Structure formats: structure tokens, C-alpha cells
Amino acid sequence: MNTGEEHKIVERAYKTIAQTSHEYFHYWEKHVFLHWSWWLSLVLTVLPWAIWWKWRDKERTALFMFTAFFIIIACSWLEFIGVSLGLWYYSGKVIPAIPSYLPWDLCLIPVTMTLLMQIRPYISPFKKAIFYGALTAFIGEPLFTWIGLYIPVHWKHIYSFPIYVLIY
Incomplete structure (x- = not known):
């Protein structure tokens, strides 16, 4: 695998993690915070x-x-x-x-x-x-x-x- 392909795979993984963290924050804010x-x-x-x-x-x-x-x-x-x-x-x-x-x-x-x-x-x-x-x-x-x-x-x-x- 070349460096460009590796970079794209890692970038996709980190974007998925960031998106999941963002979704979890909204869940936490609505269903956990101050409960x-x-x-x-x-x-x-x-x-x-x-x-x-x-x-x-x-x-x-x-x-x-x-x-x-x-x-x-x-x-x-x-x-x-x-x-x-x-x-x-x-x-x-x-x-x-x-x-x-x-x-x-x-x-x-x-x-x-x-x-x-x-x-x-x-x-x-x-x-x-x-x-x-x-x-x-x-x-x-x-x-x-x-x-x-x-x-x-x-x-x-x-x-x-x-x-x-x-x-x-």
C-alpha cells in the first residue's frame, strides 16, 4: 500500500471517529448531562x-x-x-x-x-x-x-x- 492510500484510510477512520464523537456529544447533552x-x-x-x-x-x-x-x-x-x-x-x-x-x-x-x-x-x-x-x-x-x-x-x-x- 502506498502512502497516499494509507493516508486516505487513516483520514476516513478519523473522520468516522470525529463524527461519532459529535453524535455522542449531542446524545450526552440531551440524555445524560444534569440527569x-x-x-x-x-x-x-x-x-x-x-x-x-x-x-x-x-x-x-x-x-x-x-x-x-x-x-x-x-x-x-x-x-x-x-x-x-x-x-x-x-x-x-x-x-x-x-x-x-x-x-x-x-x-x-x-x-x-x-x-x-x-x-x-x-x-x-x-x-x-x-x-x-x-x-x-x-x-x-x-x-x-x-x-x-x-x-x-x-x-x-x-x-x-x-x-x-x-x-x-
Whole structure:
């Protein structure tokens, strides 16, 4: 394939993506923005960090912020891949232009992980990772599926378990 043909194929793909994003924005504006799922998602974006700010180990704030930053990068990257491959999608998004669910990747996961790291520090991190993976994959994800914010298409909650354990 020559460069001109490749360029046209890529250009068509990006135009399709732009058109789909435009259509989704109009859907989001009419059916999600300021509806119950949007408000819940907004609360789930702000509340975890407010809780973290109050309950964090103030002497180790920098360490936990660095840890949270790593978790956010890892989760956002994996989320982007999963959504892009059509493995799952979200409703009630706070911001329509981000393919992943902002409260999950940038708030709930890093905050709960860093808080769990602070609770009972003498417990083995491996045991905490197993606990966290089970809690998130088998309680958190099904709960978000039940309320309609997380829609797995070609994904099962069991697949998430080892990923959460590894991230922890």
C-alpha cells in the first residue's frame, strides 16, 4: 500500500471517529448531562478525594499522591484500550469527550487503593491486593452494572480480578 492510500484510510477512520464523537456529544447533552446518572458520577468524582483529603496519612501525602498518579495512568490506559476495543462502555459520564469513566479511573480506584494501603499497614500487601481485586471485581463492577453506569459487552467481572490485583 502506498502512502497516499494509507493516508486516505487513516483520514476516513478519523473522520468516522470525529463524527461519532459529535453524535455522542449531542446524545450526552440531551440524555445524560444534569440527569441522575450525571449527578451521581459527579459526586463519585468529588467525594472520594474529599474523603481521602480528610483521612489520608498527612505525613505520607506525597507518597500516596505519587501512588495515586501511577494508578490513574495504569487504569486510564487499560480503560482506554477496553473501551476502544468495545469490551465495555459507560453511561452517565461526567465529560463526554473522555472514553473512560472519569470517577472510576481518576477517583474511586486510586482513592480506595491508597486508603486501603494506609489501613492496617501490618497486613500483607498481597492479601490486601487479593481483597481489593475481589471487592472491586465482584462487588464494585456488578454494582455499577446493576445501576447502569458500567455496561460490559465482551467482558466478564472475573477478567478484572487479576488486573486489579496487579495494579494494587
